[in-house]
Amino acid sequence: MKKIIAILTALALTLTLVSCGEPEIIDYKTELTDQSLTYSEEELESLSQQEFHIGDYGLPALYKYFEGLCSVGVAFTSNQMYDYDLALPYDKKAEGPKITVGDQVKAGILKHYNMYVLGNELKSDHCNPAEGVYNFDDADKFVEIGKAANAQLRGHTIVWHSQVPQWWFKADPNDQSTLADCRTNGTLASSDQLIERVTTYITELMTRYKDDIKIWDVCNEVLNGNGIRQYSDDGSLWSEIIGDLDGNGYADDYVEIAFNAAREAGGEDMVLMINDFNMEWQDSKTNAMYDMLERMMRKGVRIDGVGFQSHISVDNNVELYRRNIEKIASLSEVYDECFPEYKGNFRVEITELDMNMFVGAIADEGFYTWSMEDYERQADKYFELVDMFLDFADEGVIDAIVFWGTDDENSWLNTTPKLRRNAALLADRDMIVKPAFWAVARAALKHRG
Numbered sequence: 001m002k003k004i005i006a007i008l009t010a011l012a013l014t015l016t017l018v019s020c021g022e023p024e025i026i027d028y029k030t031e032l033t034d035q036s037l038t039y040s041e042e043e044l045e046s047l048s049q050q051e052f053h054i055g056d057y058g059l060p061a062l063y064k065y066f067e068g069l070c071s072v073g074v075a076f077t078s079n080q081m082y083d084y085d086l087a088l089p090y091d092k093k094a095e096g097p098k099i100t101v102g103d104q105v106k107a108g109i110l111k112h113y114n115m116y117v118l119g120n121e122l123k124s125d126h127c128n129p130a131e132g133v134y135n136f137d138d139a140d141k142f143v144e145i146g147k148a149a150n151a152q153l154r155g156h157t158i159v160w161h162s163q164v165p166q167w168w169f170k171a172d173p174n175d176q177s178t179l180a181d182c183r184t185n186g187t188l189a190s191s192d193q194l195i196e197r198v199t200t201y202i203t204e205l206m207t208r209y210k211d212d213i214k215i216w217d218v219c220n221e222v223l224n225g226n227g228i229r230q231y232s233d234d235g236s237l238w239s240e241i242i243g244d245l246d247g248n249g250y251a252d253d254y255v256e257i258a259f260n261a262a263r264e265a266g267g268e269d270m271v272l273m274i275n276d277f278n279m280e281w282q283d284s285k286t287n288a289m290y291d292m293l294e295r296m297m298r299k300g301v302r303i304d305g306v307g308f309q310s311h312i313s314v315d316n317n318v319e320l321y322r323r324n325i326e327k328i329a330s331l332s333e334v335y336d337e338c339f340p341e342y343k344g345n346f347r348v349e350i351t352e353l354d355m356n357m358f359v360g361a362i363a364d365e366g367f368y369t370w371s372m373e374d375y376e377r378q379a380d381k382y383f384e385l386v387d388m389f390l391d392f393a394d395e396g397v398i399d400a401i402v403f404w405g406t407d408d409e410n411s412w413l414n415t416t417p418k419l420r421r422n423a424a425l426l427a428d429r430d431m432i433v434k435p436a437f438w439a440v441a442r443a444a445l446k447h448r449g
């Protein structure tokens with residue numbers, strides 16, 4: 001009798017599941033791109049003569065050109081990806097823009113990239129707005145999108161002087177005064193308070209996403225051209241509050257504390273990186289990064305790599321940039337010596353690549369109409385750069401190139417340092433792919449041989 005009841009229960013359960021309908025699992029990487037494309041040079045040359053929107057089915061998927069070389073990533077904000085599944089039922093035959101611009105962006109993100117970064121909503125001010133309050137809804141969505149599109153996720157970023165919760169730095173977390181006033185009034189947080197708050201947050205964050213986000217920019221922009229950032233440079237209070245705990249003459253102990261907390265919560269397999277800008281051309285900053293990391297590694301702090309943000313300009317000096325990557329890449333010798341069990345694990349990643357077009361005679365212009373000639377010049381620079389990055393990928397140094405956005409309309413370079421119409425990325429404002437898209441693909445093909 002018991003057996004019959006068990007069988008009937010199982011049957012009923014199965015029928016319920018079938019009638020409710022299991023959610024359909026969509027393979028976006030396959031569904032959004034024509035699977036008969038060959039990714040050959042001949043095909044690239046002929047397709048690059050045609051006009052494609054970034055999400056078109058007939059447009060090759062950028063990451064496919066990089067297979068076997070490195071990951072290709074993109075940063076987006078969660079509002080660009082709400083209802084990302086809308087991207088699917090569209091324009092399979094690439095007959096034109098049958099989907100909205102927003103859906104082109106979604107489709108473009110899903111089809112071209114195999115590494116994702118959440119542009120703003122994983123930053124600490126967003127996730128930990130008040131003591132004991134965690135806001136992880138957007139980050140959860142990010143994880144869901146990553147799974148749906150079979151993409152690796154980079155966590156960006158935890159310890160920074162910008163987009164960090166102000167309450168972390170105040171003795172009373174509910175104090176409504178500005179940090180400048182707290183500093184004048186002597187009501188800033190103590191070193192112990194700040195350490196406790198950042199450690200608690202890191203533990204909460206890393207524990208929650210341990211299985212889904214395996215690479216983190218633990219620290220962002222801690223250096224300026226001379227060394228560790230100070231309050232006088234840009235209001236960074238980290239160094240001033242936590243200071244030089246080990247008395248070695250360097251007030252950058254907060255960096256070590258953050259990495260140690262992240263390692264503790266994230267585990268040995270987590271890739272923990274430090275990210276910064278201007279190392280692309282500024283030797284003094286590159287040297288400062290090298291010296292700081294060498295010192296920390298020799299103390300036992302395992303830092304698995306350096307992110308070059310790579311907000312560069314169309315007149316970027318690629319050879320200078322190459323030399324600075326070489327310098328940082330040579331830290332792998334120190335890493336291998338200090339952490340022999342993890343030998344070969346040190347890496348460089350290109351984390352926020354985009355290209356400012358306002359240089360030279362037009363540097364101060366605002367609303368400029370870009371010509372095909374400008375786009376070709378940009379494509380040449382993208383080719384040169386990606387070709388250089390891939391020399392390092394060939395040597396196992398660079399394992400990821402991440403673009404800071406999909407298209408010229410959705411780029412921070414339209415508002416920073418002032419309002420203007422920049423043209424920084426691989427698709428234009430109408431989501432039509434630019435010569436730069438094909439140049440990047442061509443550089444990858446060159447390295448695939």
Ligand code: GLA
Pocket residue numbers: 119156220277309352412
């Ligand atoms: C820096 C940060 C990024 C982002 C960009 C501007 O490079 O690391 O998170 O804020 O600036 O969009």
